[in-house]
Amino acid sequence: MRKTMTDKEYQNYVEKKSPNSNIVRNVIRAFIVGGLICIVGQFITNALRMRGYDQEKVAGVTSLLMILMGALFTGLNLYDDLGRFAGAGSIVPITGFANSIVSPAMEFKSEGYVMGVGGRMFVIAGPVLVYGISASIVAGIVYFLLR
Amino acid sequence: MSTKRLGNQTVKLQNPPNIVSSAAIVGPKEGKGPLRLFFDNILEDEMWGEKSWEKAESKLIRETFALILKKANKSAGQIDYVISGDLLNQCIAANFGLRESEVPFFGVYGACSTMAESMSIGSMLVDGGFAEHVVCITSSHFCSAEKQFRFPLELGTQRPPTAQWTVTGSGGVLLSAKGNGPYITHITTGKIVDKGIKDANNMGAAMAPAAVDTIVTHFRDTGFSPDRYDLIVTGDLGAVGKEICAELVQEQGYNISSVYNDCGLMIYDRERQDTHAGGSGCGCSATVFASFIIKKLMEGSLKNVLFVATGALMSPTSTQQGESIPSIAHAVSISTVLQ
Numbered sequence: 001m002r003k004t005m006t007d008k009e010y011q012n013y014v015e016k017k018s019p020n021s022n023i024v025r026n027v028i029r030a031f032i033v034g035g036l037i038c039i040v041g042q043f044i045t046n047a048l049r050m051r052g053y054d055q056e057k058v059a060g061v062t063s064l065l066m067i068l069m070g071a072l073f074t075g076l077n078l079y080d081d082l083g084r085f086a087g088a089g090s091i092v093p094i095t096g097f098a099n100s101i102v103s104p105a106m107e108f109k110s111e112g113y114v115m116g117v118g119g120r121m122f123v124i125a126g127p128v129l130v131y132g133i134s135a136s137i138v139a140g141i142v143y144f145l146l147r
Numbered sequence: 148m149s150t151k152r153l154g155n156q157t158v159k160l161q162n163p164p165n166i167v168s169s170a171a172i173v174g175p176k177e178g179k180g181p182l183r184l185f186f187d188n189i190l191e192d193e194m195w196g197e198k199s200w201e202k203a204e205s206k207l208i209r210e211t212f213a214l215i216l217k218k219a220n221k222s223a224g225q226i227d228y229v230i231s232g233d234l235l236n237q238c239i240a241a242n243f244g245l246r247e248s249e250v251p252f253f254g255v256y257g258a259c260s261t262m263a264e265s266m267s268i269g270s271m272l273v274d275g276g277f278a279e280h281v282v283c284i285t286s287s288h289f290c291s292a293e294k295q296f297r298f299p300l301e302l303g304t305q306r307p308p309t310a311q312w313t314v315t316g317s318g319g320v321l322l323s324a325k326g327n328g329p330y331i332t333h334i335t336t337g338k339i340v341d342k343g344i345k346d347a348n349n350m351g352a353a354m355a356p357a358a359v360d361t362i363v364t365h366f367r368d369t370g371f372s373p374d375r376y377d378l379i380v381t382g383d384l385g386a387v388g389k390e391i392c393a394e395l396v397q398e399q400g401y402n403i404s405s406v407y408n409d410c411g412l413m414i415y416d417r418e419r420q421d422t423h424a425g426g427s428g429c430g431c432s433a434t435v436f437a438s439f440i441i442k443k444l445m446e447g448s449l450k451n452v453l454f455v456a457t458g459a460l461m462s463p464t465s466t467q468q469g470e471s472i473p474s475i476a477h478a479v480s481i482s483t484v485l486q
Binding site for chain 2: 007008013014021074075077083091096100102107108
Protein backbone atom coordinates (compact mmCIF):
# COMPACT_ATOMS: atom_id res chain seq x y z
CA MET A 1 0.00 0.00 0.00
CA ARG A 2 1.43 3.32 -1.09
CA LYS A 3 1.01 5.94 1.61
CA THR A 4 1.32 9.26 -0.17
CA MET A 5 2.18 10.32 -3.67
CA THR A 6 4.61 13.09 -4.39
CA ASP A 7 3.18 16.10 -6.25
CA LYS A 8 4.78 14.90 -9.48
CA GLU A 9 3.36 11.39 -9.10
CA TYR A 10 -0.06 12.84 -8.39
CA GLN A 11 0.06 15.11 -11.45
CA ASN A 12 0.97 12.14 -13.66
CA TYR A 13 -1.81 10.10 -12.07
CA VAL A 14 -4.34 12.91 -12.74
CA GLU A 15 -3.13 13.11 -16.32
CA LYS A 16 -4.05 9.45 -16.79
CA LYS A 17 -7.39 9.79 -15.01
CA SER A 18 -8.62 12.88 -16.90
CA PRO A 19 -10.44 12.26 -20.16
CA ASN A 20 -9.05 14.16 -23.15
CA SER A 21 -11.07 16.16 -25.61
CA ASN A 22 -12.23 14.17 -28.62
CA ILE A 23 -9.76 15.69 -31.08
CA VAL A 24 -10.97 13.89 -34.21
CA ARG A 25 -14.58 14.92 -33.59
CA ASN A 26 -13.59 18.51 -32.74
CA VAL A 27 -11.39 18.83 -35.85
CA ILE A 28 -14.16 17.55 -38.15
CA ARG A 29 -16.72 19.93 -36.60
CA ALA A 30 -14.30 22.87 -36.80
CA PHE A 31 -13.58 22.04 -40.46
CA ILE A 32 -17.26 21.89 -41.40
CA VAL A 33 -18.41 25.02 -39.54
CA GLY A 34 -15.27 27.03 -40.38
CA GLY A 35 -15.69 25.98 -44.00
CA LEU A 36 -19.34 27.00 -44.04
CA ILE A 37 -18.52 30.44 -42.65
CA CYS A 38 -15.91 30.84 -45.40
CA ILE A 39 -18.44 29.77 -48.03
CA VAL A 40 -20.80 32.50 -46.83
CA GLY A 41 -17.92 34.98 -47.16
CA GLN A 42 -17.07 33.73 -50.62
CA PHE A 43 -20.73 33.96 -51.65
CA ILE A 44 -20.84 37.61 -50.56
CA THR A 45 -17.57 38.31 -52.41
CA ASN A 46 -18.84 36.74 -55.64
CA ALA A 47 -22.20 38.49 -55.39
CA LEU A 48 -20.50 41.88 -54.94
CA ARG A 49 -18.07 41.25 -57.75
CA MET A 50 -20.91 40.34 -60.14
CA ARG A 51 -22.32 43.78 -59.39
CA GLY A 52 -19.10 45.24 -60.71
CA TYR A 53 -17.31 46.41 -57.54
CA ASP A 54 -13.52 46.36 -57.69
CA GLN A 55 -11.49 43.79 -55.75
CA GLU A 56 -10.32 46.08 -52.95
CA LYS A 57 -13.83 47.35 -52.14
CA VAL A 58 -15.24 43.81 -52.27
CA ALA A 59 -12.73 42.54 -49.70
CA GLY A 60 -13.54 45.39 -47.31
CA VAL A 61 -17.30 45.12 -47.65
CA THR A 62 -17.19 41.31 -47.25
CA SER A 63 -15.23 41.67 -43.99
CA LEU A 64 -17.68 44.28 -42.75
CA LEU A 65 -20.68 42.10 -43.49
CA MET A 66 -19.06 39.07 -41.79
CA ILE A 67 -18.28 41.18 -38.70
CA LEU A 68 -21.87 42.42 -38.67
CA MET A 69 -23.14 38.84 -38.76
CA GLY A 70 -20.77 37.71 -36.00
CA ALA A 71 -21.92 40.58 -33.80
CA LEU A 72 -25.58 40.00 -34.64
CA PHE A 73 -25.49 36.28 -33.85
CA THR A 74 -23.63 37.03 -30.59
CA GLY A 75 -26.38 39.46 -29.62
CA LEU A 76 -29.02 36.87 -30.46
CA ASN A 77 -27.35 34.45 -27.99
CA LEU A 78 -26.56 32.01 -30.79
CA TYR A 79 -22.81 32.38 -31.36
CA ASP A 80 -21.88 30.75 -28.02
CA ASP A 81 -23.90 27.66 -28.96
CA LEU A 82 -22.16 27.56 -32.33
CA GLY A 83 -18.80 27.96 -30.58
CA ARG A 84 -19.52 25.13 -28.15
CA PHE A 85 -20.17 22.89 -31.16
CA ALA A 86 -17.53 24.13 -33.57
CA GLY A 87 -14.63 25.27 -31.35
CA ALA A 88 -11.88 26.76 -33.49
CA GLY A 89 -14.20 26.57 -36.51
CA SER A 90 -16.11 29.60 -35.28
CA ILE A 91 -13.29 31.29 -33.33
CA VAL A 92 -10.73 31.65 -36.14
CA PRO A 93 -12.86 33.41 -38.82
CA ILE A 94 -13.44 37.14 -38.50
CA THR A 95 -16.93 36.43 -37.11
CA GLY A 96 -15.20 34.95 -34.05
CA PHE A 97 -13.21 38.14 -33.62
CA ALA A 98 -16.48 40.11 -33.61
CA ASN A 99 -17.85 37.65 -31.04
CA SER A 100 -14.83 38.19 -28.78
CA ILE A 101 -15.52 41.94 -28.70
CA VAL A 102 -19.31 41.94 -28.53
CA SER A 103 -19.60 39.26 -25.83
CA PRO A 104 -17.65 41.12 -23.11
CA ALA A 105 -19.44 44.34 -24.11
CA MET A 106 -22.74 42.58 -23.38
CA GLU A 107 -21.44 40.92 -20.22
CA PHE A 108 -20.11 44.07 -18.58
CA LYS A 109 -22.99 46.38 -19.52
CA SER A 110 -24.16 46.05 -15.90
CA GLU A 111 -21.05 48.02 -14.86
CA GLY A 112 -22.08 50.96 -17.04
CA TYR A 113 -21.18 52.22 -20.51
CA VAL A 114 -17.82 53.76 -19.56
CA MET A 115 -16.02 51.38 -17.21
CA GLY A 116 -18.18 48.37 -18.15
CA VAL A 117 -18.76 48.29 -21.90
CA GLY A 118 -15.96 50.69 -22.77
CA GLY A 119 -13.38 49.42 -20.32
CA ARG A 120 -13.94 45.72 -20.78
CA MET A 121 -14.86 45.44 -24.46
CA PHE A 122 -11.33 44.46 -25.50
CA VAL A 123 -10.60 42.20 -22.56
CA ILE A 124 -10.31 39.20 -24.89
CA ALA A 125 -9.52 40.80 -28.25
CA GLY A 126 -7.03 43.22 -26.65
CA PRO A 127 -4.01 40.88 -26.73
CA VAL A 128 -4.76 39.98 -30.36
CA LEU A 129 -4.83 43.67 -31.28
CA VAL A 130 -1.70 44.56 -29.31
CA TYR A 131 0.43 41.76 -30.73
CA GLY A 132 -1.20 41.86 -34.17
CA ILE A 133 -0.47 45.57 -34.57
CA SER A 134 3.02 45.18 -33.06
CA ALA A 135 3.83 42.35 -35.44
CA SER A 136 2.61 44.35 -38.44
CA ILE A 137 4.82 47.28 -37.43
CA VAL A 138 7.85 44.97 -37.20
CA ALA A 139 6.96 43.46 -40.57
CA GLY A 140 6.61 46.99 -42.00
CA ILE A 141 10.06 48.01 -40.74
CA VAL A 142 11.65 44.82 -42.13
CA TYR A 143 9.93 45.44 -45.47
CA PHE A 144 11.12 49.09 -45.49
CA LEU A 145 14.75 48.07 -44.80
CA LEU A 146 14.85 45.24 -47.36
CA ARG A 147 13.08 47.12 -50.14
CA MET B 148 -7.06 21.48 27.56
CA SER B 149 -10.09 21.11 25.36
CA THR B 150 -12.40 18.25 26.21
CA LYS B 151 -14.19 18.22 22.90
CA ARG B 152 -11.28 17.50 20.60
CA LEU B 153 -10.64 14.11 19.00
CA GLY B 154 -7.30 13.55 17.33
CA ASN B 155 -5.75 16.35 15.33
CA GLN B 156 -8.59 17.92 13.40
CA THR B 157 -11.91 16.68 14.76
CA VAL B 158 -14.36 18.05 17.28
CA LYS B 159 -17.01 15.92 18.97
CA LEU B 160 -19.96 18.11 19.85
CA GLN B 161 -21.23 17.44 23.35
CA ASN B 162 -24.49 19.31 22.82
CA PRO B 163 -25.09 18.36 19.20
CA PRO B 164 -27.02 21.06 17.33
CA ASN B 165 -30.19 20.14 15.47
CA ILE B 166 -30.86 20.93 11.84
CA VAL B 167 -34.39 22.21 12.28
CA SER B 168 -35.03 23.82 8.92
CA SER B 169 -33.50 24.01 5.47
CA ALA B 170 -34.25 25.57 2.10
CA ALA B 171 -32.86 25.41 -1.40
CA ILE B 172 -33.65 27.63 -4.38
CA VAL B 173 -32.10 26.74 -7.74
CA GLY B 174 -31.88 28.00 -11.30
CA PRO B 175 -33.69 26.61 -14.34
CA LYS B 176 -30.95 24.16 -15.36
CA GLU B 177 -30.76 22.59 -11.89
CA GLY B 178 -34.56 22.53 -11.92
CA LYS B 179 -34.42 20.18 -14.90
CA GLY B 180 -31.96 17.85 -13.18
CA PRO B 181 -32.57 14.59 -11.30
CA LEU B 182 -33.21 16.34 -7.94
CA ARG B 183 -35.86 18.77 -9.26
CA LEU B 184 -38.58 17.39 -6.98
CA PHE B 185 -36.59 18.16 -3.84
CA PHE B 186 -35.97 21.90 -4.30
CA ASP B 187 -38.21 24.51 -2.67
CA ASN B 188 -38.21 26.88 -5.60
CA ILE B 189 -36.98 26.72 -9.19
CA LEU B 190 -36.32 29.97 -11.03
CA GLU B 191 -37.71 30.44 -14.52
CA ASP B 192 -34.76 32.54 -15.60
CA GLU B 193 -31.34 33.27 -14.19
CA MET B 194 -31.89 37.03 -13.85
CA TRP B 195 -34.92 36.63 -11.53
CA GLY B 196 -36.19 40.12 -12.35
CA GLU B 197 -32.92 41.81 -11.32
CA LYS B 198 -30.59 44.02 -13.34
CA SER B 199 -27.41 41.96 -12.98
CA TRP B 200 -26.28 38.40 -12.27
CA GLU B 201 -24.76 39.58 -9.00
CA LYS B 202 -28.04 41.13 -7.87
CA ALA B 203 -29.84 37.92 -8.81
CA GLU B 204 -27.39 35.92 -6.67
CA SER B 205 -27.92 38.26 -3.72
CA LYS B 206 -31.64 37.75 -4.13
CA LEU B 207 -31.08 33.99 -4.05
CA ILE B 208 -29.45 34.31 -0.62
CA ARG B 209 -32.06 36.76 0.64
CA GLU B 210 -34.99 34.61 -0.42
CA THR B 211 -33.42 31.37 0.82
CA PHE B 212 -32.77 33.01 4.19
CA ALA B 213 -36.41 34.12 4.37
CA LEU B 214 -37.60 30.65 3.41
CA ILE B 215 -35.48 28.94 6.07
CA LEU B 216 -37.01 31.20 8.73
CA LYS B 217 -40.52 30.75 7.37
CA LYS B 218 -40.25 26.96 7.38
CA ALA B 219 -39.03 27.03 10.98
CA ASN B 220 -41.66 29.60 11.98
CA LYS B 221 -38.97 31.94 13.26
CA SER B 222 -38.40 35.66 12.87
CA ALA B 223 -35.04 37.24 12.09
CA GLY B 224 -34.92 38.66 15.61
CA GLN B 225 -34.71 35.13 17.03
CA ILE B 226 -31.58 34.28 15.04
CA ASP B 227 -28.34 34.85 16.97
CA TYR B 228 -25.96 34.60 14.01
CA VAL B 229 -26.01 34.13 10.29
CA ILE B 230 -22.83 32.69 8.77
CA SER B 231 -22.58 33.08 5.04
CA GLY B 232 -20.30 33.45 2.06
CA ASP B 233 -20.15 32.89 -1.68
CA LEU B 234 -17.76 32.87 -4.64
CA LEU B 235 -17.92 36.48 -5.73
CA ASN B 236 -15.14 38.95 -4.92
CA GLN B 237 -15.57 40.26 -1.37
CA CYS B 238 -18.53 37.86 -0.98
CA ILE B 239 -20.99 40.43 -2.32
CA ALA B 240 -23.84 37.95 -2.79
CA ALA B 241 -23.91 37.24 0.94
CA ASN B 242 -23.11 40.79 2.05
CA PHE B 243 -25.76 42.40 -0.13
CA GLY B 244 -28.29 39.58 0.21
CA LEU B 245 -28.24 39.80 4.00
CA ARG B 246 -27.73 43.53 4.50
CA GLU B 247 -31.37 44.07 5.46
CA SER B 248 -31.58 40.99 7.65
CA GLU B 249 -30.65 42.76 10.91
CA VAL B 250 -28.97 39.58 12.18
CA PRO B 251 -25.37 39.44 13.51
CA PHE B 252 -23.34 38.28 10.55
CA PHE B 253 -20.11 36.35 10.04
CA GLY B 254 -18.85 36.40 6.45
CA VAL B 255 -16.79 33.35 5.50
CA TYR B 256 -14.95 32.31 2.37
CA GLY B 257 -14.12 28.68 1.72
CA ALA B 258 -14.84 28.69 -2.01
CA CYS B 259 -17.16 25.74 -2.70
CA SER B 260 -16.55 24.33 0.80
CA THR B 261 -18.44 27.27 2.33
CA MET B 262 -21.54 25.26 3.26
CA ALA B 263 -19.61 22.79 5.43
CA GLU B 264 -17.39 25.58 6.75
CA SER B 265 -20.34 27.70 7.90
CA MET B 266 -22.09 24.65 9.39
CA SER B 267 -18.89 23.75 11.26
CA ILE B 268 -18.59 27.19 12.81
CA GLY B 269 -22.33 27.43 13.45
CA SER B 270 -22.37 24.05 15.19
CA MET B 271 -19.53 25.05 17.47
CA LEU B 272 -21.32 28.29 18.37
CA VAL B 273 -24.46 26.37 19.29
CA ASP B 274 -22.57 23.60 21.10
CA GLY B 275 -20.55 26.14 23.05
CA GLY B 276 -23.67 27.85 24.27
CA PHE B 277 -22.92 31.06 22.39
CA ALA B 278 -26.05 30.84 20.30
CA GLU B 279 -29.47 29.23 20.29
CA HIS B 280 -30.25 29.61 16.59
CA VAL B 281 -27.73 29.98 13.77
CA VAL B 282 -28.44 30.17 10.04
CA CYS B 283 -25.73 28.89 7.67
CA ILE B 284 -26.26 29.78 4.04
CA THR B 285 -24.35 30.07 0.78
CA SER B 286 -24.89 30.50 -2.94
CA SER B 287 -23.36 30.44 -6.38
CA HIS B 288 -24.59 31.60 -9.76
CA PHE B 289 -23.44 30.18 -13.08
CA CYS B 290 -23.41 33.53 -14.87
CA SER B 291 -21.73 35.61 -12.16
CA ALA B 292 -19.11 32.88 -11.61
CA GLU B 293 -18.35 32.59 -15.35
CA LYS B 294 -18.01 36.36 -15.55
CA GLN B 295 -15.56 36.47 -12.63
CA PHE B 296 -13.55 33.29 -13.19
CA ARG B 297 -13.80 32.50 -16.91
CA PHE B 298 -15.11 34.18 -20.03
CA PRO B 299 -18.19 36.19 -21.00
CA LEU B 300 -21.24 33.97 -21.42
CA GLU B 301 -21.74 34.73 -25.09
CA LEU B 302 -18.15 33.99 -26.07
CA GLY B 303 -18.11 30.93 -28.32
CA THR B 304 -15.68 28.60 -26.54
CA GLN B 305 -15.42 24.89 -26.01
CA ARG B 306 -14.86 23.35 -22.56
CA PRO B 307 -12.62 20.38 -21.94
CA PRO B 308 -14.32 17.21 -20.63
CA THR B 309 -12.87 17.79 -17.14
CA ALA B 310 -14.56 21.20 -16.77
CA GLN B 311 -17.47 21.57 -14.38
CA TRP B 312 -20.65 23.60 -14.46
CA THR B 313 -21.27 26.15 -11.67
CA VAL B 314 -24.61 25.57 -10.01
CA THR B 315 -27.07 28.45 -9.86
CA GLY B 316 -28.65 28.15 -6.47
CA SER B 317 -28.63 28.90 -2.81
CA GLY B 318 -29.05 26.51 0.08
CA GLY B 319 -28.99 26.91 3.81
CA VAL B 320 -29.93 25.42 7.13
CA LEU B 321 -31.05 26.60 10.55
CA LEU B 322 -29.13 25.04 13.43
CA SER B 323 -30.79 25.09 16.84
CA ALA B 324 -29.82 24.02 20.31
CA LYS B 325 -33.19 22.31 20.79
CA GLY B 326 -34.96 19.87 18.51
CA ASN B 327 -35.30 16.27 17.46
CA GLY B 328 -32.47 16.02 14.99
CA PRO B 329 -30.92 15.39 12.59
CA TYR B 330 -27.94 16.17 14.80
CA ILE B 331 -24.51 17.42 13.87
CA THR B 332 -22.26 15.20 15.97
CA HIS B 333 -18.70 15.63 14.67
CA ILE B 334 -16.76 18.18 12.68
CA THR B 335 -13.48 17.52 10.93
CA THR B 336 -11.89 20.74 9.76
CA GLY B 337 -9.72 20.43 6.69
CA LYS B 338 -6.20 21.64 6.08
CA ILE B 339 -5.17 23.44 2.91
CA VAL B 340 -3.80 20.81 0.53
CA ASP B 341 -2.01 21.58 -2.73
CA LYS B 342 -0.71 18.83 -4.96
CA GLY B 343 0.41 21.23 -7.67
CA ILE B 344 -2.53 20.97 -10.08
CA LYS B 345 -2.69 24.18 -12.14
CA ASP B 346 -5.53 23.47 -14.54
CA ALA B 347 -8.55 25.56 -13.53
CA ASN B 348 -10.56 23.36 -15.89
CA ASN B 349 -9.81 20.33 -13.74
CA MET B 350 -10.80 21.45 -10.27
CA GLY B 351 -12.04 18.02 -9.28
CA ALA B 352 -8.50 16.69 -9.54
CA ALA B 353 -7.14 19.72 -7.65
CA MET B 354 -9.62 19.27 -4.80
CA ALA B 355 -9.62 15.47 -4.52
CA PRO B 356 -6.45 15.25 -2.34
CA ALA B 357 -8.02 17.70 0.16
CA ALA B 358 -11.16 15.53 0.33
CA VAL B 359 -9.03 12.40 0.78
CA ASP B 360 -7.06 14.05 3.58
CA THR B 361 -10.19 15.16 5.44
CA ILE B 362 -12.09 11.88 5.02
CA VAL B 363 -9.13 9.73 6.13
CA THR B 364 -8.40 12.09 9.04
CA HIS B 365 -12.05 11.90 10.07
CA PHE B 366 -11.87 8.10 10.29
CA ARG B 367 -8.55 8.20 12.15
CA ASP B 368 -9.64 10.89 14.63
CA THR B 369 -13.03 9.38 15.44
CA GLY B 370 -12.22 5.68 15.08
CA PHE B 371 -15.27 5.33 12.80
CA SER B 372 -15.20 2.99 9.82
CA PRO B 373 -16.86 3.76 6.47
CA ASP B 374 -19.74 1.34 7.22
CA ARG B 375 -20.93 3.68 9.99
CA TYR B 376 -22.27 5.88 7.21
CA ASP B 377 -25.01 5.24 4.69
CA LEU B 378 -23.80 8.21 2.68
CA ILE B 379 -20.42 9.87 2.39
CA VAL B 380 -20.88 12.77 0.04
CA THR B 381 -18.29 15.19 -1.31
CA GLY B 382 -19.24 18.67 -2.50
CA ASP B 383 -18.20 19.11 -6.10
CA LEU B 384 -15.38 16.81 -7.16
CA GLY B 385 -17.26 15.80 -10.31
CA ALA B 386 -16.60 12.62 -12.25
CA VAL B 387 -12.80 12.92 -12.40
CA GLY B 388 -12.31 14.01 -8.78
CA LYS B 389 -14.74 11.48 -7.39
CA GLU B 390 -12.95 8.56 -8.98
CA ILE B 391 -9.58 9.85 -7.75
CA CYS B 392 -10.96 10.43 -4.24
CA ALA B 393 -12.44 6.92 -3.93
CA GLU B 394 -9.18 5.33 -5.12
CA LEU B 395 -6.90 7.35 -2.86
CA VAL B 396 -9.09 6.81 0.23
CA GLN B 397 -8.97 3.09 -0.61
CA GLU B 398 -5.16 3.26 -0.74
CA GLN B 399 -5.20 4.59 2.80
CA GLY B 400 -7.10 1.49 3.89
CA TYR B 401 -10.73 2.67 3.88
CA ASN B 402 -13.19 1.38 1.31
CA ILE B 403 -15.93 4.01 0.89
CA SER B 404 -17.03 3.15 -2.66
CA SER B 405 -20.37 1.51 -1.73
CA VAL B 406 -21.64 4.56 0.19
CA TYR B 407 -19.80 7.31 -1.66
CA ASN B 408 -21.34 9.94 -3.91
CA ASP B 409 -20.66 13.50 -5.03
CA CYS B 410 -23.15 16.41 -5.08
CA GLY B 411 -21.68 17.54 -8.42
CA LEU B 412 -22.78 14.24 -9.96
CA MET B 413 -26.16 14.16 -8.21
CA ILE B 414 -27.46 17.57 -9.29
CA TYR B 415 -27.22 17.17 -13.08
CA ASP B 416 -27.77 14.48 -15.65
CA ARG B 417 -24.31 14.95 -17.16
CA GLU B 418 -25.05 13.44 -20.56
CA ARG B 419 -28.41 15.07 -21.16
CA GLN B 420 -27.51 18.44 -19.62
CA ASP B 421 -24.03 18.74 -21.15
CA THR B 422 -22.30 19.59 -17.89
CA HIS B 423 -19.09 17.65 -18.66
CA ALA B 424 -17.56 16.45 -15.35
CA GLY B 425 -20.54 17.64 -13.25
CA GLY B 426 -21.67 20.52 -11.06
CA SER B 427 -19.55 22.83 -8.91
CA GLY B 428 -19.83 26.00 -6.85
CA CYS B 429 -20.88 26.77 -3.30
CA GLY B 430 -24.48 26.28 -4.35
CA CYS B 431 -23.79 22.75 -5.55
CA SER B 432 -23.18 21.11 -2.18
CA ALA B 433 -25.47 23.60 -0.42
CA THR B 434 -28.56 22.94 -2.53
CA VAL B 435 -28.07 19.16 -2.66
CA PHE B 436 -27.54 19.03 1.10
CA ALA B 437 -30.37 21.44 2.00
CA SER B 438 -32.87 19.62 -0.21
CA PHE B 439 -32.27 15.96 -1.04
CA ILE B 440 -29.97 14.92 1.82
CA ILE B 441 -31.92 16.72 4.57
CA LYS B 442 -35.21 15.29 3.31
CA LYS B 443 -33.77 11.77 3.30
CA LEU B 444 -32.44 12.31 6.84
CA MET B 445 -35.80 13.65 8.03
CA GLU B 446 -37.63 10.70 6.42
CA GLY B 447 -35.22 8.27 8.03
CA SER B 448 -34.01 6.64 4.82
CA LEU B 449 -30.55 8.07 5.58
CA LYS B 450 -29.33 7.77 9.16
CA ASN B 451 -25.67 8.74 9.19
CA VAL B 452 -24.20 11.09 6.63
CA LEU B 453 -20.69 12.47 6.28
CA PHE B 454 -20.97 15.72 4.33
CA VAL B 455 -17.60 16.80 2.92
CA ALA B 456 -17.81 20.06 0.99
CA THR B 457 -14.74 20.77 -1.11
CA GLY B 458 -13.29 24.10 -2.21
CA ALA B 459 -10.65 25.27 -4.68
CA LEU B 460 -9.01 28.31 -3.12
CA MET B 461 -7.61 30.00 -6.21
CA SER B 462 -8.46 33.32 -7.84
CA PRO B 463 -8.25 34.45 -11.47
CA THR B 464 -5.15 36.47 -10.50
CA SER B 465 -3.33 33.49 -8.97
CA THR B 466 -4.19 31.39 -12.04
CA GLN B 467 -2.80 34.05 -14.39
CA GLN B 468 0.35 34.21 -12.29
CA GLY B 469 0.84 30.49 -12.87
CA GLU B 470 0.09 29.38 -9.30
CA SER B 471 -1.29 25.92 -8.53
CA ILE B 472 -4.68 25.46 -6.89
CA PRO B 473 -4.72 25.10 -3.08
CA SER B 474 -7.78 23.18 -1.96
CA ILE B 475 -9.72 22.43 1.17
CA ALA B 476 -12.42 20.07 2.39
CA HIS B 477 -14.46 20.33 5.57
CA ALA B 478 -16.42 17.37 6.94
CA VAL B 479 -19.61 17.50 8.99
CA SER B 480 -21.00 14.28 10.45
CA ILE B 481 -24.79 14.15 10.76
CA SER B 482 -26.87 11.49 12.53
CA THR B 483 -30.58 11.03 13.06
CA VAL B 484 -30.03 9.39 16.44
CA LEU B 485 -27.72 10.26 19.32
CA GLN B 486 -25.56 7.50 20.69
